[in-house]
Amino acid sequence: MQKIRLGRTGLEVSVAGLGCGGHSRLGLATGHDESHAVRVVETALDLGIDFIDTARAYRTESVVGKAISGRRDRVVISTKVSPARGGQLLSVEGLRESLEKSLARLGTDYVDIFHLHGVRASSYEHCKRELVPELLRLREAGKIRFLGITEQFGGDTGHEMFSRALPDDLFDVIMVGFNLLNPSARQRVFPLTRERDVGTLIMFAVRRALSQPNVLVEILEQLVAAGKLRAAAIDSSDPLGFLTAHPNVESVVQAAYRFCRHEPGAHVVLTGTGSVAHLESNVRAITAPPLPQELSERLRDLFGSIDSISAN
Ligand SMILES: NC(=O)c1ccc[n+]([C@@H]2O[C@H](COP(=O)([O-])OP(=O)(O)OC[C@H]3O[C@@H](n4cnc5c(N)ncnc54)[C@H](OP(=O)(O)O)[C@@H]3O)[C@@H](O)[C@H]2O)c1
Secondary structure, rough: OOEEEHHHHHEEOOEEEEEEOOOOOOHHHHOOOOHHHHHHHHHOOOOOOOOOEOOOOHHOOHHHHHHHHOOOHHOEEEEEOOEEEEOOEEOHHHHHHHHHHHHHHOOOOOOEEOOOOOOEEHHHHHHHHHHHHHHHHHHHHHOOEEEEEOOOOOOOOOOOHHHHHHHHOOEEEEEOOEEEOEEEEEHHHHHHHHHHOOOOEEOOOOOOOOOOOOHHHHHHHHHHHOOOOOOOHOOOOOHHHHOOOOOOOOHHHHHHHHHOOOOOOEEEEEEOOOOOHHHHHHHHHHOOOOHHHHHHHHHHHHHOOOOOOOOO
16 A cells, blocks of 8 residues: 655655545445445554544444554544534534544544534634634643644535635644645645645545546536537537546546546545445556556636636
């Protein structure tokens, strides 16, 4: 497994990270039981993945806890708490309580990276004034090692929250939406994270649009209708067929992970799946060489200025 330094945390972690949320939630969201989900995490560890991302909201923390039992010190754990739920902003007490519950479910006494989860631009100020001081106290107390923040990419496809948060430089690690259909973090996020040496976790590398051909067609039709993509520039029935026509590319999913992995400023590429076979091929994709230059250039011509979709 290839390793990478996660920005100023100094942690050396696998370039592929296991995402325990998304549409699959380790298979729990697609009809599998807990023992299957534990096996997905164990397979990830066996493949050399040592970065695992979960969250209170995913209800996969206890699965992770079971899978890492006895090897906690070999894994970097990232988990999260939402700063706003049901229209209510999270209190400092609520934050502490959520972390304690996460620690109990994970079966550990510290979290490596504790994120504020899915932060919208409108709740960032609350995070900064109320929650960050408490996170710093929790770090002092040894309960968390590094502070993280993730965006709500589905509703913030142009990274408005990060445009506000990154100049404050309060977080050691961020999780950002980035993929070949919306690479807008290239201009709006990575220049600052690189300057400040912030660790970056990539989410939405594939999601539904890049793993389900019918969803891709639908989303690209919407881009054409919105005037953001020229109809003549793509084959409407197989819009990314030019990728798989190349002898060096196995599938759209493979191309999508490779695209993210080699972006300057991207550190860990998260892969979310409930399938052991998908996980194995995704690790091969994330550790494969960059896409051929002519394909990267064509992707840039087509989607380089798109900032209105998440590929959800
Ligand atoms: N705001 C936030 O903080 C936030 C939001 C979203 C996600 N996240 C984190 O980011 C992680 C990654 O996001 P994601 O889970 O959406 O991951 P992703 O890797 O972008 O996409 C996963 C989707 O692609 C499918 N897939 C994966 N490999 C495949 C393959 N080889 N062939 C066909 N289909 C494949 C999966 O279904 P199968 O199960 O069938 O493989 C799943 O539906 C999440 O798990 C979570 O940890 C954070």
